[in-house]
Amino acid sequence: MLAILKFVQTLVRTLNSDGTPGQVAAGIALGSIFGLTPLLSLHNLVMVAVLMLCNVSVPGAVLGFLIFTPFGFALDPVFDMVGGALLQDASAFTPLWRAIYHTPVLSLSRVNNTVTLGSIVVWVALVVPIFFAARWGVARYRATIYVRARKWKVVRVVQASKLYNAYRWFRP
């Protein structure tokens, strides 16, 4: 229940933020990697740094993470299959995987695992469509629903809270 409330809160805040639809969409697209790929991975640490340093919506990234986590679990068999095809069947890529495997630090990325590699590849393939879909969705939301929603008491309460101020710090 708490997780659902948290999700709704994040959703409302993100969609209503001052960031442009493009910044929010970029946050969602980049943040989707946390949901789609195994969370405790080196590439996700790098992505955290990218998200914090680049002028994209951090709440958007959190939203992307929350939205895509169930998809990540559901699509694991697909990731396994894609990763398996690339790691085990496509011999043309073997020198690349071998090079990564033997490169210090890079070898810690664990792209020699079928699920990790498959999920990264699928994320790379989806990141642009996710960005455009999210940008369209946020723009449509702001033009239609948000116009009415900002008058709601609950939204004003959230916006007035200290938590909201803290969140504004990372807002684009």
Add this chain to the structure above:
Amino acid sequence: MSARGRWVRWKAVVPLTVFLGLVAGVWWLLLDRAVERAVEDVGAVVVGARVDLASADVRVTDGAVTFRGLAVTNPDAPMTNLFEAEEIVADVAVRPLLMQRVVVESLAVRGVRFGTARETSGALDHPSAASRAVRSEVDAWANSVRIPALSLSGLRQGVDLSRLTPDSLHTFRVARDLTSDAATVEQTFRRQIAGLDPSPRIDSARALARELSGANILSLGVGGVTRLVGRTRATLDVLGGLERSLAQVDSSARGQMADLNRGLAALEDAHAADVRWAMGRLQLPTLDAPTVSTAIFGRLAVEWVRPVLYWLNVADRFVPPGLDPRRMAGSKRARRAGTTVHYPGGTEYPRFLLEHADVDMVLGGAGVAAGAYGARLTGLTTDPAIYGRPLEVTAGRTGATAGPRDLALAAVIDRAGAAARDSVDARAAGLTLPTLTLEELGAALALGQGTTELHLVREAGSLRARWHIEAPAVRWTRLAAAPASPPARGSQAWLADLLWRSVAGVRNVELDMEVVGDPARPSLAVRSNVGRAVVQSVRAELGRELERAQADVRAEVQRLVGDEVAAAEARVAALRDTIAERVGVPREQLAAVQAELRAQLQRLGR
């Protein structure tokens, strides 16, 4: 520039630094637990049973790791530990860790104890696919070993030969398979030879040879001779190609014939094994000492040899020779584990390497095993082809508490080359050997103190292991009460009494178990002086009845499988003749006509 227009959010640098610091801090705090869990998880995958570690203390900057309270479950006895170690101190090279390689430069193990009892079962609910595969291979081997029965009751009841059917005999199936294999080989051979069809080309070459022999150089003129020489050379080229094709078919057929000849030899072995098995099934003892020894000690031998094969299989699976990519199940996590592919080579570091380990253990008390022991291990690695040296283990007793005793182990596991080459030599003298319950003899055998030796040599696909046990002062105990009065001759009690009397006087027991063949499914042979004693005793009492009954069984087995065996032998013999006729004869004709053409060519050239 407005916040919206800038690409980089410089104000996040400090929070990012703090965040990364926090991540590093959490990693630092959880590192001990993570290493502890990794040891338990990887250990469980390799061993096929639970591996417990009480604590791990990792000091990354010093490259020092200390493990305390390691307990490795015996996969064959989940309520027992294979061994426990109080403390393990390892020096780990730091640089390879950046490449996910673990190189342990030295390791000291203290307080090792073997065979300790566990409070909870160490069996895994979900063993890894690798250990399941190893277990099922070893179980399949154990189930495939035919242990003949040792019972004399068949003599008492009369032999019911109707219990034997062709389908119950291996020979029948082997013969049928051999016939079918011979048919397949013949079909392939006929197809190949029909595709070549050498006769027209040989006939044509013969015609040319005749033409050449009748040719007059003077009447042909220069042009005619040149054309004839050209035709002859072209024909010789064609014949050369035909010769090569025939040689290829011949070589392939010979290879397949060699397989079929091995099948014929296997047929003889299967026949002998069936006779032994049939005698066991009809409760007639085969009165040769190895069979009787196998009947008495076979089941125990299978249980004793099983762990040896299990660990050989584990070594094969986890320390394979060569540098091919290796696929393993990914580490456990909430998400699907997937498959992790490792690529050996390309670096000086193997995935795991233990360069050197010293193990010290002390067994207390005043028992025969009390004393200090030491073991040294070098070159334990997952990638022997990179390390380039074999794993070597030596162990011995460094100090005895009670009398002169001997314990020595020397093992070399060499996977550095293309094929596995392993050898193990172990000897332990003065140890208390177990008490065996021998249902077949109706007796318990307390081996007492004795000597045990194991010699194992494995080269690629061939394994030869011999396990010798010698106990000079054994004690026999009858499982059932002795009869009050001498039992009637031929009765069950009389037969049981006969077996008991056969062994009761044996004081020095020698037992040899030999495992030979394919490491996945080797054959097992057991020899013992106990078996010889039983054979001598039974022969003295029941020689004539037994020989008559055995002759009946042999005749019945021969009757049941004779036709099928004869058919297989005839099929293989016919195929041998066919190959000789269809390849041998054309090759001879080809050689003759080639020689003739070359001779004529030489004449034309003069």
